[in-house]
Amino acid sequence: MTPFLGPDVRNLGAAYIDPSARIFGDVEIAADASVWCNVVVRAESDRVVIGPRANIQDFVMIHVGSGTGTFVGADCSITHHVTLHGCTIGDACLIGIGATIMDGCQIGEGSIVAGGAFLKEGTIIPPHSIVMGAPGAVTKTRDNTIANRLNAFLYLKNAQGYAVGDYRVWSKVEFRTEMAAERARLMAGAS
Secondary structure (H helix, E strand, O other): OOOEEOOOOEEOOOOEEOOOOEEEEEEEEOOOOEEOOOOEEEEEEEEEEEOOOOEEOOOOEEEOOOOOOEEEOOOOEEOOOOEEEOOEEOOOOEEOOOOEEOOOOEEOOOOEEOOOOEEOOOOEEOOOEEEEOOOOEEEEEOOOHHHHHHHHHHHHHHHHHHHOOOOOHHHOHHHHHHHHHHHHHHHOOOO
């Protein structure tokens, strides 16, 4: 089984695209991004861009809006069962399990959208926010960039393993060593 990548899809060096993924239309997948099990991406009337090292986890649905594309920044984690519809997700964001983000929404960099949150059309979230509820609202401001980038790094390492048939990367001592080194690098201010 191989993933379905439509003729207009541009894979710019993704670390892993699961064989069950279905990707249609004007879609760009950046270097080291990963697209996991049963993800559907549809870009019939606009474009979808998945940034470097972003991970699109199991059962995510990404679709364009009416006149709006969908853009996922670098180092983002779009977790299980999320729906992104015609929105923009800034760099180093984590979108929690089952969240829905609608047309015209903009999520500022370094933010977390809690699981189950629903962001109605046109919602603008400033950088470094924590968002909860339905409708979603900022409940706290905190810079989540390092934690979110570490989560993206964790998924990058997993994707690199899956690409070569290693489904137990996270259980290995080497992985824990790499995570500790990446945490230290980010805490020291590396980009």
